[in-house]
Amino acid sequence: MQSPSRLERMHGHLALDFTLKQQRTRLMVREHRPPLQVVRDFGLADGTSFVHLHNVAGGVLAGDQLTTTINLAAATKVQLTTTSSTRIYRSDGEQVAYQAVQANLAEHSLLEYWPDTTIPFAESLYQQQTRIDLADDAGLCWWEFLAPGREAYGERFAYRRLRLDCDIYALGRPLLLDRMRLQPSLQQLNNPLYFGNYSYLATGYICRVGLDAAQWKALEATLMAFAASQTKLGRCLWGVSCLAAHGLMIRGLSTNSRDLLATAFEYWRIAKQALYGTSPNLPRKIY
Amino acid sequence: MPRLGDFLLGYTGVMMSNAALAQLKLLQLADSALPIGTTAHSYGVESLVAEGQLGVAGLGQFLRAFVHESGQLEAYLAYQAWQLGAAEFSQAWLDLNAQAAAFKPARESRHASAVLGRRLLSLALQLEPLPRWQQAITLAQTQQIETHHSCVFGLVAAGLAIEAEAMLAALLQQMTLSLILACQKILPLGQVQAQQLLWQLHPSIQAVVAQTPSTSFADLASCSIGLDGASMRHPLLGTRLFIS
Numbered sequence: 032m033q034s035p036s037r038l039e040r041m042h043g044h045l046a047l048d049f050t051l052k053q054q055r056t057r058l059m060v061r062e063h064r065p066p067l068q069v070v071r072d073f074g075l076a077d078g079t080s081f082v083h084l085h086n087v088a089g090g091v092l093a094g095d096q097l098t099t100t101i102n103l104a105a106a107t108k109v110q111l112t113t114t115s116s117t118r119i120y121r122s123d124g125e126q127v128a129y130q131a132v133q134a135n136l137a138e139h140s141l142l143e144y145w146p147d148t149t150i151p152f153a154e155s156l157y158q159q160q161t162r163i164d165l166a167d168d169a170g171l172c173w174w175e176f177l178a179p180g181r182e183a184y185g186e187r188f189a190y191r192r193l194r195l196d197c198d199i200y201a202l203g204r205p206l207l208l209d210r211m212r213l214q215p216s217l218q219q220l221n222n223p224l225y226f227g228n229y230s231y232l233a234t235g236y237i238c239r240v241g242l243d244a245a246q247w248k249a250l251e252a253t254l255m256a257f258a259a260s261q262t263k264l265g266r267c268l269w270g271v272s273c274l275a276a277h278g279l280m281i282r283g284l285s286t287n288s289r290d291l292l293a294t295a296f297e298y299w300r301i302a303k304q305a306l307y308g309t310s311p312n313l314p315r316k317i318y
Numbered sequence: 319m320p321r322l323g324d325f326l327l328g329y330t331g332v333m334m335s336n337a338a339l340a341q342l343k344l345l346q347l348a349d350s351a352l353p354i355g356t357t358a359h360s361y362g363v364e365s366l367v368a369e370g371q372l373g374v375a376g377l378g379q380f381l382r383a384f385v386h387e388s389g390q391l392e393a394y395l396a397y398q399a400w401q402l403g404a405a406e407f408s409q410a411w412l413d414l415n416a417q418a419a420a421f422k423p424a425r426e427s428r429h430a431s432a433v434l435g436r437r438l439l440s441l442a443l444q445l446e447p448l449p450r451w452q453q454a455i456t457l458a459q460t461q462q463i464e465t466h467h468s469c470v471f472g473l474v475a476a477g478l479a480i481e482a483e484a485m486l487a488a489l490l491q492q493m494t495l496s497l498i499l500a501c502q503k504i505l506p507l508g509q510v511q512a513q514q515l516l517w518q519l520h521p522s523i524q525a526v527v528a529q530t531p532s533t534s535f536a537d538l539a540s541c542s543i544g545l546d547g548a549s550m551r552h553p554l555l556g557t558r559l560f561i562s
Contacts, residue, residue, distance in 0.1 A: 194539060205420035211541035223371040223544045224383040232543060251425070259554050264369055270550025275419040275428065275464075282423070282547045 040094040040126075043067040047100070049080055049107040049140075056080035056107040067097055075312055079108040079143075090118030093156060094126040100133045103140035103169075110143040112314040116178075117147065121154035122191065131160045136169035141307070143299070145314050148176040148231075148288055153189035161197040163236075165206070170306065171199070171238040171278070172299050176291060179230040187230060188215040201240045201277045209234065209280070229268065229284035233291035237302045238278030247273045250305050254281065254298055261294050269294070340480045347442070347474060348488035350495050354437035359430040360500040360560040361388075362549030367504045369548070374505050378515055381494060384542070385522040389490050391421055391540040392468040393530040396489050399472030400482050407450070408457055411473075415458075417535075418466035424549035426562035432464035439470045448477045486527040494519055503559055 046061035047069065058072035058080050066088035073081040084099070091097060103109055119128050136142055142163075151157055165171060175197070180186030196210040213220065220226050251273045258269035258281070267285040274280060281298050285291050296313050303311045334342075350356060366372040372380055395418050402410050422428035436458070443451045454473060458465045468489060475485035498512050507515075552562060 196539065205416055207423060208417065208420040208538075209423060210421075210539040211543065212539040213541060218383065218541075219379060222379055222383050223366050223376070223548075224380055224387065224542050225544050227366075227371045227544050255554065258551070262551070268369075268547055268551070270424070270547040272423060272425040272550040274423065274425075275416075280423045280550075282543065282550060284544065284547060 041066055041088065041092070041097065043086075043095070043097040045069065045084070045099040047082070048102045048104070049109050050104045051107050054078055056109060058082060066095075067099060075110070077108065077309065079110050079141075079312070081110045081312070081314075082112075083114050084111055085114050086117070089115075090120050091128040091130060091157065092120045093122035093124070093128050095128050095130075097130045098133075099131070101135070101142070103134070103136045103142055105137040106139045107137075108141045110145070110312060110314070112145045112316075113147045115147055117149045119149065119151040119155040119157045119190070121152050122156040123154070125156070127156045127158050129158045129160075132162070134161075134163045136163065136165050136171065138166045139168045140166075141170040143172040143311065145174060146176065147316075148178045148292075150178045151180060151190035151193055153180060153186045155190045156192050157190070158194040159196065163197070163199045164203075165199065165201045165238060165240045165277070167202065168239065168241050169201075170240075171236060172303070172311070173197070173236045174295055175232075175234045176288065176295075177232040178288060179226075182230070188213075188220045190215065197234075197236070199236060199238065199278075201238065206238070206277055207236065207274050207280065209236075226284060228265070229286055231285045231288050231291055233281070233283035233285070233295055235281035235295055235298055236278060237281070237299070237306075238274075239306050240277045242277065242306070244273070244276070247277075247279055250302060251279055253305065254279070254301060257297065257301060261290075261297075266290065267294075271298075336479070340478055341484065343478050344475065344480050344484060344488050347438070347471070348492040350492065350499060352438075352441070354434050354441060356434060356492070356496040357499055358560060359427075359434075359496070359562040360504070360552075361427045361430065361497065361562055362424065362545045362547075362552055363497060363500055364504055364558060364560050365548035365552045365555060366545070367501075368555055371544070371548070372505075374507055374511075377501060377505070377507070378518060381497065381515060381519055382522050384497065384545070385490060385494055385519055385526060387540040387542045388545070389493070389523070389526045390529075390533065391538065392493060393486050393490060393526050394533050394538055395421075395466065395468040396472035396475075396486060397482060397530050397533075399469040400476045400485060402473065402476070407453065411454055411457055411469075412461060412463060414469050415463050415465055418469055419464060421538075421540075424546045426552050427546070427549045428464075430562040431466045431468070434467035435465040435470040438467060438474065439465055442470075442474045442477075446478070450477055482531070483527055486530055487523055490523045490526060491516070494523070500560060
């Protein structure tokens, strides 16, 4: 096996531009540097451009610096998904595996992001920074799923440090600054302030800039009722809350990943119907 | 050596330094009995208790983490407000409160912070009508923004010439005590035990106070996913003692 010090550090980059042509959203890959790659986009029936994000390295290694920029032109509709879980490999030294995503959504555009679960292996060090800028009437459905490690391997919160940031701005103002630093050696993650008796985390951000507070309050009530029906103490907990404006956030904690993945789509199905009057397309995967 | 100007002559004839007077004002503003409604909120703790996730046995550990995580955020906000200069105050005040709201994903907890902030600013202005505080209230009204408790606490402390370190310690002590008082209403937690818990948190408070001046916006990553989720579920509780 190759020693970690001999592994080549990757500075991968992906720049995706989406434009509108004849009522359909088209992808232009402005730049891609390994290990990040996009093969092609698929046009969905409603004109949405559906894209698989590949990491041909199979995961993020210590020292890797991977950046992705996504630009949606006005009125474009995009759905992104990953091709597999994001595996964060161990770091033998102090080198951090780093991924950053910058998404810019122009007026009336819509971005749906359905990644697979992020799995931080034992001894991994990982930093993920996401920044999303929303213009007027831009819409967003963005999910993140986090595992405690390779549970089947007996790993639970065996990583060294995770730093996960998602900063969402609407019309240039901060809408949500959702940041967390998880360091099991310093924090007792079974503390109910963090995970309690649960291990898996799902976070969803649903936004559409410009909708008034009353509409968000009504959607919160609808999703909250659904959250209550899905919450099973000791197995799965869900919460839904309006943001200060333009959106809401969903958070789930579970003892297993399946509960989260399957339920997350239902939230978006309800929300997309309320916000856009249409049903979402579920990426073809096993949930 | 204190100078003559550092002392005031009270009606009893007792001399008190300006620093001691500032401390006195801080004690009043950080008192749990201050009528701004701090005891009406649990910030999601009520849900954690109702769900059986939090009991007396785990309270010490929970509160320590609370101080390190939520305390880090609130101390940062208060310190930024305390530092605001006269130049471009209006925009900086709007930006800071927008950040405060964005760092609070749970609606009830965010609303609690805004209500306490509004009441504290209003009360402070009735105690001492400083122009900066009036400006902050006018901005909130004209721009229709929420003013968050920690931001207001820092702003008020700066106006009263209270040192940053003392201000931060008092803020953290107050927010932790409020939570302990909330716990006393929903858990079998005695008075002495409650005071012991708070006492034992002093090293954590001290640590957060010490690190706050060097904390930047980019560094800030307070994590309370369990408590945030519990606050989001709080409206679902059938019987509730607290507003949040």
